Amino acid sequence: MRQMMTYDLMEALRNTNQWLGATALSMSSYPIFSMVPNPAFQWMAAWGEVTERTFQRMVAKPDWGIDSITGEDGRDHLISIETVVERPFGDLIHFNVQGRDEMDRRVLLVAPMSGHYATLLRSTVRSLLPDCEVYITDWHNARDIPVSEGKFDVEDYTLYLVDFMRQLGSDLHVIAVCQPAPLTLAATAYLAEQDPEAQPRSLTLIGGPIDPDAAPTDVTDFGDRVTMGQLEDTMIQRVGFKYKGVGRQVYPGLLQLASFMSMNADRHSTAFTNQITRVAQGEASDRDPHNKFYDEYLAVMDMTAEFYLSTVERIFKECEIAKNEFVVDGHKVDIGAITRVAVKTVEGGKDDISAPGQCVAALDLLTGLPDSKKASHLEPDAGHYGIFAGRSWRNNIRPLVLDFIDANSEDPAARSRTKSKKRKKPATKLAAV
Known part of the structure; x- marks a missing residue:
C-alpha cells in the first residue's frame, strides 16, 4: 500500500503543477488586466503557459505525427x-x-x-x-x-x-x-x-x-554504487487505482524523468527560463524547437x-x-x-x-x-x-x-521495388574507432 500511495502522490504533484500553470495563465490573461500596463502579468501568463504544457505532457503518449512523405x-x-x-x-x-x-x-x-x-x-x-x-x-x-x-x-x-x-x-x-x-x-x-x-x-x-x-x-x-535491495526499496512502486495496471510493480516514468533531468539540471533550467522569456515576448510558437524537443522528452512511460x-x-x-x-x-x-x-x-x-x-x-x-x-x-x-x-x-x-x-542485401527480387543501387561486395570493412 505504501508503494501505491507514493505512486499516487507523484501523480497528484504532477497534476497540481499542471493546475497551477493553467490557473496562472487564466488569471493573468483576464481581459481587465489589459488596462494595467504591468509586464508582470505577461510574465505570469508565460510562466503558466510553459508550466501547464510541461506537466501535461508527462502523461500523454505523443502521436507519431507522420502523415505523408513525398x-x-x-x-x-x-x-x-x-x-x-x-x-x-x-x-x-x-x-x-x-x-x-x-x-x-x-x-x-x-x-x-x-x-x-x-x-x-x-x-x-x-x-x-x-x-x-x-x-x-x-x-x-x-x-x-x-x-x-x-x-x-x-x-x-x-x-x-x-x-x-x-x-x-x-x-x-x-x-x-x-x-x-x-x-x-x-x-x-x-x-x-x-x-x-x-x-x-x-x-x-x-x-x-x-x-x-x-x-x-x-x-x-x-549502477555500481547502489545495491539491488536499495533500488527495489527506493525506485519500485505500485500503480495506483487510476490505471488498468493497478497493483503492478513498476519503475515510474516520472522517477526516470527526474533522473534524466538531474543529469543536466543547469541546461534544462536555462532552457525553460529562456522559453518563458520567449513566450512573454511573443517570440515562441506551438512547434518551436523547445516545444518540439520537450513535448517528446517529457512524455514518459512506466517500465x-x-x-x-x-x-x-x-x-x-x-x-x-x-x-x-x-x-x-x-x-x-x-x-x-x-x-x-x-x-x-x-x-x-x-x-x-x-x-x-x-x-x-x-x-x-x-x-x-x-x-x-x-x-x-x-x-x-x-x-x-x-x-x-x-x-x-x-x-x-x-x-x-x-x-x-x-x-549486405541480395539482388532485388523480380518485382517492383525502390531503385536503390545494390553493392556487390559482401560488407563494409572493419573500421577503426
Missing part, C-alpha cells in the same frame, strides 16, 4: 500505421506508405524501453521512410497493462524480439537504438542457434551498452519492475552480455554463434549515456563472424541523441547505415 514519383503518399503483431507488452507496427510499391530495404527499428515511448524515434522513422519499408517495436506503458498479463523482464523482451524477427522473415535489416542493443544482439544469437533461417541480413547497433564497463559514465557509476531490475542487475552489474553468459528461457545464448549476420556499431564521441567503447565491444564478442562482416563508426561531435535523431544522424550516420544495408 515519393520518387513526386507525389505525396499518405502513411497508415498498421499493427503486424499485437502483444500485451508491446506491438510490432508497420508504417505503410500508401500507393507505393514495397521497398527493397526492409528495416526493423528496435526502440528503447527506457522511460520514453517509441515515438522518441519519430525523426529516425521519418528519415528512413523514403528509402525503406519501416517496422518498429511499440512498447506499452506498464501502468496500462493488467497484472493478469504476468511479468516482463529482459528475457521476455528478448523473446519478443525473436518473435518479431521471425514474423518479418530473413529478408530484414535490424537497427537497435540505445538500451535494446545488447538484447537485440542476444536475440540475433538466439535465432542463429535455434532458427538460423530467421536471422536478419544485418544488425546495426547504435549507442548501446554492450559492455558498460568499457567506458564508465554517470549511468554505469550509479515493469522486473524489466528495470533485471536490466540493472544482468546487463549493467553482472555484464552478462559482455561476458557472453546471457541465458534466455533456460538456454545459454552464445553470441559467437552469429556467423552470417553483418554487424555494424555506431557511437557518438560526446555520448554521456553510452560512452564510446561500450557499443563497439560487440564486435569482439562475434568470434564466429569474419571481419569482412564487421563494421564500426564513431561520430566525433555527436551526443547520445544526435547519433540516431539529430543532424549527425541525418547528414553522416544515416547514409552509412543505408550503404551497410545495401552491401
Whole structure:
C-alpha cells in the first residue's frame, strides 16, 4: 500500500503543477488586466503557459505525427500505421506508405524501453521512410497493462524480439537504438542457434551498452554504487487505482524523468527560463524547437519492475552480455554463434549515456563472424541523441547505415521495388574507432 500511495502522490504533484500553470495563465490573461500596463502579468501568463504544457505532457503518449512523405514519383503518399503483431507488452507496427510499391530495404527499428515511448524515434522513422519499408517495436506503458498479463523482464523482451524477427522473415535489416542493443544482439544469437533461417541480413547497433564497463559514465557509476535491495526499496512502486495496471510493480516514468533531468539540471533550467522569456515576448510558437524537443522528452512511460531490475542487475552489474553468459528461457545464448549476420556499431564521441567503447565491444564478442562482416563508426561531435535523431544522424550516420544495408542485401527480387543501387561486395570493412 505504501508503494501505491507514493505512486499516487507523484501523480497528484504532477497534476497540481499542471493546475497551477493553467490557473496562472487564466488569471493573468483576464481581459481587465489589459488596462494595467504591468509586464508582470505577461510574465505570469508565460510562466503558466510553459508550466501547464510541461506537466501535461508527462502523461500523454505523443502521436507519431507522420502523415505523408513525398515519393520518387513526386507525389505525396499518405502513411497508415498498421499493427503486424499485437502483444500485451508491446506491438510490432508497420508504417505503410500508401500507393507505393514495397521497398527493397526492409528495416526493423528496435526502440528503447527506457522511460520514453517509441515515438522518441519519430525523426529516425521519418528519415528512413523514403528509402525503406519501416517496422518498429511499440512498447506499452506498464501502468496500462493488467497484472493478469504476468511479468516482463529482459528475457521476455528478448523473446519478443525473436518473435518479431521471425514474423518479418530473413529478408530484414535490424537497427537497435540505445538500451535494446545488447538484447537485440542476444536475440540475433538466439535465432542463429535455434532458427538460423530467421536471422536478419544485418544488425546495426547504435549507442548501446554492450559492455558498460568499457567506458564508465554517470549511468554505469550509479549502477555500481547502489545495491539491488536499495533500488527495489527506493525506485519500485505500485500503480495506483487510476490505471488498468493497478497493483503492478513498476519503475515510474516520472522517477526516470527526474533522473534524466538531474543529469543536466543547469541546461534544462536555462532552457525553460529562456522559453518563458520567449513566450512573454511573443517570440515562441506551438512547434518551436523547445516545444518540439520537450513535448517528446517529457512524455514518459512506466517500465515493469522486473524489466528495470533485471536490466540493472544482468546487463549493467553482472555484464552478462559482455561476458557472453546471457541465458534466455533456460538456454545459454552464445553470441559467437552469429556467423552470417553483418554487424555494424555506431557511437557518438560526446555520448554521456553510452560512452564510446561500450557499443563497439560487440564486435569482439562475434568470434564466429569474419571481419569482412564487421563494421564500426564513431561520430566525433555527436551526443547520445544526435547519433540516431539529430543532424549527425541525418547528414553522416544515416547514409552509412543505408550503404551497410545495401552491401549486405541480395539482388532485388523480380518485382517492383525502390531503385536503390545494390553493392556487390559482401560488407563494409572493419573500421577503426
